[in-house]
Amino acid sequence: MPETIRAVDIKGGTGPADSLFITSIPKPVPAAAQALVKIKAFGLNRMDLFQREGHYPLPPQAGKILGVEFSGIIEGVGEDPEKGFKVGDEVFGLAYGGAYAEYIAVSTHMLVHKPKELSWEECAGIPETWITATQALYLIGCYTPGKSVLWHAGASSVSIAGIQLSLGDSPSAVFATARQDSKCEFITNTLGATAAFNTSTQDWPAEVLKATNGKGVDVIIDFVGASYFQGNLDAIARDGVIVTLGMLGGTVLPAGVDISAFVWKRARFEGSSLRSRDEEYQGKLRDTLVEHALPRFVDGRFKVFVEKVFPWEEVVEAHRLMEANKTMGKIICRVE
Template identity: 35%
Template structure:
């Protein structure tokens, strides 16, 4: 099968190169998927640069989500059959023609969605559900503040929060992205380049939950923005991970600061999340309420171009590799 490898194990986008490897084999409890589309995520860039290695036992090939057809079913798998259209959360291996995955980590592709649309769902939907709804406890009638609102995670968070009956305050950079966040459903869409974010968020009533992908530069803003009992959920730290916090303010507001990664969770925990996502989020996907936009697609052999496009930061939504 064709795969994308990283020359020397890490490096710039130019280090990505097509290669051939033997097809994987589905063992008991696994299925092999013929990949039609693979979502590209920022952790892929980190892995390429040598700072986010795959967990033990995972493929060294990049790619955390795919959509395709079930090609082989391992012993003991009863839900899935050859030919089923599925998308899946992976620990790695998505930048390839075929991938083997724990059968418990698959979801059916709803009618009306093509493989490209389905490929952008697992990593972002799982991340938002685990962090915003489980760790952050977002409920209908509450307000979610999203930083980086036009990223793959951001656009998915806007749609999921709105589907759950929450109010969304979105921050992004530039008039085009601000307009895009508003079009996706954000109730308040702020331009981090020109708006007084603290004043505008306060005028909007503050936030019950903050989904933070920025880190250090927005720490003070988040402390101001959160209402009493608010939850600050960190899933990335693009501006830096070292932050100085006034704990007295945390105590006085009764705030919760939490964060997580998805890739390193156990297979059993990912299976639990898959079932929860199918029960809670998949009805929103089926109804069309959650359909993260795709900025562009690239054939598998042009993975380097896709990485460069993601690094440029001018996108709304996600990039996808196609077979």
């Protein structure tokens, strides 16, 4: 009889937060370049909510178990692991799925050695959010020093990472939006952004243009979609790039949207995702994270903001907290 481990499953396959429960599944076996990692902590992401509800198209590599980022200790390796990873190493990493569990089999190409300066909980909050922000800012947004950036949903974990990345690379200005004054204050006072605009009470495209003397911003990172589409075109600078990573504000454009800015501003609009990318693509982003960001985590210039840590037995409450949209940092579950 195969050895089993505990993992979080969903009653009926999809459902609300209270459909999550801990069950037994076969213990994964590492193959080829994989490692078997005993998980110490895993991070929650909004895609987990969509997957739980049955609204997230899974890549073929992902199984039914939720979770894409984790920290832990390598307990075993396949026959051809990446050089530098061995049994006993403390690591954190990115997976296609399966992190809501006691163990995960994951490619060593997506692992990073855990610095002693960071906790298990902090490391579990890095991979998905910081790699997504890196991809959006540099690979898709084509950011270079001296440009300006606007991060929507500025208190979300990806934007918290992205704002820090932007500020660490000589921008002309870094702006953000949020829907609560407390989040705007966090973005400016704690993260150090140039300005943050409350989209519930302010005409944010007009505020962006005012703050940039009418020029607009060079790069916009958006998670909202249809309801911000016109505002993004109004706020983008000439030759700017609008990167869309989510559709929280819908997918159907309202009547009257004016797309002329695509021509007279020479604006580029591009959508992207990370989880659907192949391992080679993700591995290059991991290398960028290690080279560019990891030293700044170690010396304190970059920070992982953790909103709350739950025992993983309280994963239902963790999902409910994420659904409330009140957090300013990562939600982490600790696996005892």
